[in-house]
Amino acid sequence: MPPAAARHLSLVQVLACGAAIVTLSMGIRHGFGLWLQPITQAQDWSRETFAFAMAIQNLAWGFFGIFAGMLADRFGAFRVLVAGAVLYALGLAGMALSPTPFLFTLTAGVLIGAAQAGTTYAVIYGVIGRQIDPARRSWAMGVAAAAGSFGQFLMVPVEGFLIGGFGWQTALLALAMSVLLAVPLAWGLREPGFAAGGAPQRDQTIAQALREAFKYPSFQLLMAGYFVCGFQVVFIGVHMPSYLRDEGLSPQVASYALALIGLFNVFGTYIAGTLGQRLARRKILASIYLGRSVAIALFLWAPLTPMSVYVFSAVMGLLWLSTVPPTNATVAQIFGVAHLSMLGGFVFFSHQIGSFLGVWLGGLLYDRTGSYDIVWYIAIALGVFAALVNLPVRESPIVRRMPQPA
Numbered sequence: 001m002p003p004a005a006a007r008h009l010s011l012v013q014v015l016a017c018g019a020a021i022v023t024l025s026m027g028i029r030h031g032f033g034l035w036l037q038p039i040t041q042a043q044d045w046s047r048e049t050f051a052f053a054m055a056i057q058n059l060a061w062g063f064f065g066i067f068a069g070m071l072a073d074r075f076g077a078f079r080v081l082v083a084g085a086v087l088y089a090l091g092l093a094g095m096a097l098s099p100t101p102f103l104f105t106l107t108a109g110v111l112i113g114a115a116q117a118g119t120t121y122a123v124i125y126g127v128i129g130r131q132i133d134p135a136r137r138s139w140a141m142g143v144a145a146a147a148g149s150f151g152q153f154l155m156v157p158v159e160g161f162l163i164g165g166f167g168w169q170t171a172l173l174a175l176a177m178s179v180l181l182a183v184p185l186a187w188g189l190r191e192p193g194f195a196a197g198g199a200p201q202r203d204q205t206i207a208q209a210l211r212e213a214f215k216y217p218s219f220q221l222l223m224a225g226y227f228v229c230g231f232q233v234v235f236i237g238v239h240m241p242s243y244l245r246d247e248g249l250s251p252q253v254a255s256y257a258l259a260l261i262g263l264f265n266v267f268g269t270y271i272a273g274t275l276g277q278r279l280a281r282r283k284i285l286a287s288i289y290l291g292r293s294v295a296i297a298l299f300l301w302a303p304l305t306p307m308s309v310y311v312f313s314a315v316m317g318l319l320w321l322s323t324v325p326p327t328n329a330t331v332a333q334i335f336g337v338a339h340l341s342m343l344g345g346f347v348f349f350s351h352q353i354g355s356f357l358g359v360w361l362g363g364l365l366y367d368r369t370g371s372y373d374i375v376w377y378i379a380i381a382l383g384v385f386a387a388l389v390n391l392p393v394r395e396s397p398i399v400r401r402m403p404q405p406a
Contacts, residue, residue: 009131017188018124019147025119027151031159033238038168051363053105055356060113062352068117069345077127081186084118089176096172125328126341138329142273145324146266153262160255209339218393223350228386229323230354232379239362257313264317273325281326282393288319293383
């Protein structure tokens with residue numbers, strides 16, 4: 001291995017630049033639910049039209065995340081992050097200016113989904129896996145996930161202010177300019193081993209790594225659990241603002257609720273990442289999914305008031321993205337870091353299939369029944385399912401009988 005590949009970026013540099021990019025990218029996307037009513041009312045579209053575009057966005061994010069991970073593993077994260085930031089800006093501008101549902105789905109759905117694939121966890125976690133010592137890897141992933149949560153806390157009120165003060169179109173154009181800040185931040189994640197345009201030598205090809213992972217039962221169980229994660233969080237993130245307004249609560253309650261989810265998820269993801277260094281991650285994941293089901297059930301059972309919304313948001317915030325550090329750290333522990341971005345991309349694709357169904361079914365069933373009740377109940381049942389499938393996961397490194405020639 002050439003000497004350059006043996007050098008590593010500093011812990012502070014990786015976390016500062018990676019966390020800032022995740023803060024920006026995740027912070028913007030977490031506020032998309034605030035645009036549901038302004039856009040559908042201004043354009044005279046149904047909620048299903050908006051929800052379908054968001055569903056396509058999540059599906060595109062997962063699909064393109066696989067290839068973003070492959071490219072990041074092969075050429076380094078820097079180029080992928082820059083391309084993702086440019087696509088993000090184009091997608092936000094297109095979201096503001098699209099006159100038809102088709103163009104709205106193309107820009108808000110496909111373009112922004114592809115952009116998120118190149119600017120969020122799969123790519124950033126690949127850098128962390130390659131550059132951070134395994135003894136601190138789960139903790140570092142928790143810090144990056146906490147940054148994304150802080151972005152939600154920071155950006156959602158800002159987005160609500162921009163919509164209220166300047167209108168929904170101008171607000172989207174302002175965000176399109178701000179997301180380009182990810183380009184200079186990506187410069188700090190230029191990995192030494194990729195300086196010459198190629199990746200360090202690996203013992204497995206992409207095909208070998210994929211065959212190994214998809215034949216391994218624990219990888220399949222992690223994907224099943226992550227599917228449920230996507231269904232729950234995206235349904236709540238996109239549809240809860242409209243659910244609360246339908247129930248007679250003010251728009252400010254919805255903005256504060258999303259912000260509280262982001263604030264408390266800063267603590268939840270950091271705690272999950274830290275505990276992942278000490279406790280069995282399968283038990284952490286099972287507890288998170290079961291806790292979500294209990295929280296949703298109590299939220300639906302209790303009288304709906306601003307205070308009950310804020311308590312629910314705080315509890316869900318602790319459980320929101322806290323699945324991300326233990327899931328990705330487990331993938332790294334089992335298979336190593338050589339193909340971590342790609343394997344993380346496949347796990348995340350499962351998450352995004354769940355996201356697609358959660359956000360789309362929310363809009364579809366609301367338009368059909370005038371209520372979100374059925375989707376809330378589905379979310380409860382899926383949380384119990386995810387808790388059960390994570391318990392048998394084996395976290396120990398996979399035993400390879402002999403080196404596989406690349």
